[in-house]
Amino acid sequence: MLEAGINVLSSGPVFLQYPTDVVDDGLVQPLRDSAAAGGASLFVNGVDPGFANDALPLVLTGVSERIEELRCxxxxxxxxxxxxxxxxxIMGFGRPMDEVPMILQPGVLTTAWGSVVRQLAAGLGVELDSVEEWYERRAAPDTFLVDAGTIEVGTAAALHFEVRGLHGGRPVIVLEHVTRLRDDLAPEWxxxxxxxxYRVTVRGEPNYTLDLQLLGSDGDHNTAGLxxxxxxxxxxxxxxxxxPPGLLTALDLPPVYGRGLVR
Structure with missing residues (x-):
């Protein structure tokens, strides 16, 4: 499609949000070559949804005096x-706790969300020393139902992970997910x-916390996120x-407004 001159926008694969230092350049260069040949562009937004991990945090940092840690x-x-x-x-919910799901295999979190951390670092002009991953899980205390099926007692029912960008030996940019299948699980998280x-925190001077609540017209926050x-x-x-033609990131585009959407 790119070689045919067709611009492409997609929610994935997520590592193409900002592939530099996330995946091998040999995987990305053919896309750049195709875009150049066709005079077209590819923009991958991500699925978190993307703006919660690029536009919101970067705008908030613009009113900072000093930043010690940026967390999404x-x-x-x-x-x-x-x-x-x-x-x-993929996420391993409803599976035995001793079974490691796809998302928690070594390197998967940093491949899937490392692009978020790397892009924020680039936006802030920070060169990261490394990116590391961490997670913990909680089991279901009893059997219960969710829309996708049954969660049996003792199986995975809550997931908490972080992808951390380190600079100077400490985390400076962190992507954190807290995913529950029931509100009462892991109350300490x-x-x-x-x-x-979606929450953005800036620790520094001043300290900021920005909470973005989503709710669809059907009353479901998951519908709103999609x-x-x-x-x-x-x-x-x-x-x-x-x-211009090429592989675009959020850093390459101007702010996107809801122009023409007022009814």
């Missing part, structure tokens, strides 16, 4: 996320604002069309 969190209950393959096979939120991911792509089409 997703704190959500996935009980209405009716995607059994994602929940069970970070708690959301409202029914679920729609936000899609609409960031749709509303970015004019900017991508106007951009």
């Amino acid at each position: 969190l997703e704190i959500l209950n996935y009980n209405t996320y009716n995607q059994p393959m994602v929940l069970f096979d 970070p708690q959301p604002a409202g029914h679920g939120c 729609k936000a991911t899609a609409m960031r792509l749709v509303n970015s089409v004019p900017a991508v069309v106007e951009a």
Whole structure:
């Protein structure tokens, strides 16, 4: 499609949000070559949704005097996320606690979300020493149902992970997910604002905490997250069309507004 001159916007693969130092350049260069040949562009937004991990945190840092740590969190209950393959096979929910799911295999978290950390570092002009991953899980205290199926007692029911960008021997940029299948699980973990939120914290001078709550017209926060991911792509089409050919990141595009959306 790129070689044919067709601009492409996509939510994945997520490592293409900002592939530098995340995946081998041999995987990315053919896309750059195709874009150059066709005079087209590729923009990958991510699925968190993307703006919560690039536009929001970077704008917030613009009113800082000093930054010691920038942290982006997703704190959500996935009980209405009716995607059994994602929940069970990829994330490992409903599986035995001694079974390591795909998402927690060594290197997967840093491949999937390392692009978020690297892109924020680039936006702040920080050269990272390394990127590391960490996680913990909690088991279901009893059997219960979610939209995707049954979570048996003793199986994985909550997941908490971090992807940390280190500079000077300490984390300076952190992507953190707190994913529960029931609100009462792991009460000691970070708690959301409202029914679920994306949170940006800037520790430094001053200290900031920004909570973004999402809720669809159907009353479901998961519906809102999916729609936000899609609409960031749709509303970015004019900017991508106007951009120079190549593999674009959020750092290459101007702010995207809801122009023409007022009804």
